[in-house]
Amino acid sequence: MIGTTLKTSKSEEIFAAAQKLMPGGVSSPVRAFRSVGGNPIVFDRVQGAYVWDVDGNQYIDYVGSWGPAICGHSHPDVIKALHEALEKGTSFGAPCMLENVLAEMVIDAVPSVEMVRFVNSGTEACMSVLRLMRAFTGREKLIKFEGCYHGHADMFLVKAGSGVATLGLPDSPGVPSSVASNTLTAPFNNLEAVKILFEENPDQIAGVILEPIVGNAGFIPPDAGFLAGLRELTREHKALLVFDEVMTGFRIAYGGVQEKFGITPDLTTLGKVIGGGLPVGAYGGRKDIMAMVAPAGPMYQAGTLSGNPLAMTAGIKTLELLRQPGTYEQLEQITKRLIDGLLQIARDAGHAACGGNISGMFGLFFTEGPVHNFEDAKKSDVNKFKGFHRGMLEQGIYLAPSQFEAGFTSLAHTDADIDRTLEAARTVMGQI
């Protein structure tokens, strides 16, 4: 049995109060510990590869605020730039030069993006891009993949990943069936299923949206030829291909999955990393499509705080740090050491395990694998994961509190951090 040596009395107290104030005590369901047991740890501060809770415990962090903290939390350059930007005010509600700077950086980096619109979250980026897909094609239906998460807008809450998958929820009440019926789903990595959907719905499908590397059903990379096959199928049926790179953008490579795999979609959504820890989302793509967006064109989409100067500043600084030579090699090297080590330790302890990484994004399932889609991912022994998560937490390692979430490293994680993590895993894998 895993010990309960961790002192969490302050966390418990704050969370008990939070539960009376906010549904489930959290501002986002993925932060709750429902699927791993116990109560969430309440954070006090974050720095580099580490987080500290309100009881003074320190953890090595593999969540990184769910992705944005790719340079390490509170990077001094980002904090300094934010201090300077703060002196000029917190919000303009008018054009600001910083928007040009970040837009240019995104356009230079991401192959599909010729023009970009900034919003405040990944959810907003995805719901706006869907409106744009429909406006441009004049078609209403959409294909998404089981276990992929594209934020919580109605039309994406069909067989969705992330918290929906973690909590084992059916499609959410409150989503009108008339809306959900326009969302068609296929298993990830299954081109044949997509082909059939196109054949069954001729001239009705606006496009296909996917996480080109899945992170919201656990970590699932695309099979060879899958992305290229989708590119071909969408072209053939005059539908749009949209990569939701909210998680993978500037994480897998500076230009995202589309640069790494050499497949260029028509439109792309971004978030997480481009906000450098502040709330930012973006969507962009071909100029002729983006020209539909108001006020250039008729498709309406707006935002009081969009292009916020503080958020732009954090994004710009973060991308400046990431575009230095060697950053993605460093992320790959450290993350591969971590996941190879974890898999070896799991197998040595007699557990079925599979997983992998691409750059600073990784995942581990307690099943023989291989995992090609959400059905495969669900074969993972979630009870074992629960024991693993709790044990690692006790050892000072903070992992996402769900089997169905990818893990993240940062440029601040050192070999010593990986050593300590693997040492903790040796103890815990032997106990579960």
Ligand SMILES: *Cc1c(COP(=O)(O)O)cnc(C)c1O
């Ligand atoms: C996180 C995420 C979103 C939603 O972004 P929010 O900022 O949480 O609204 C959308 N798509 C993907 C792939 C994500 O990982």
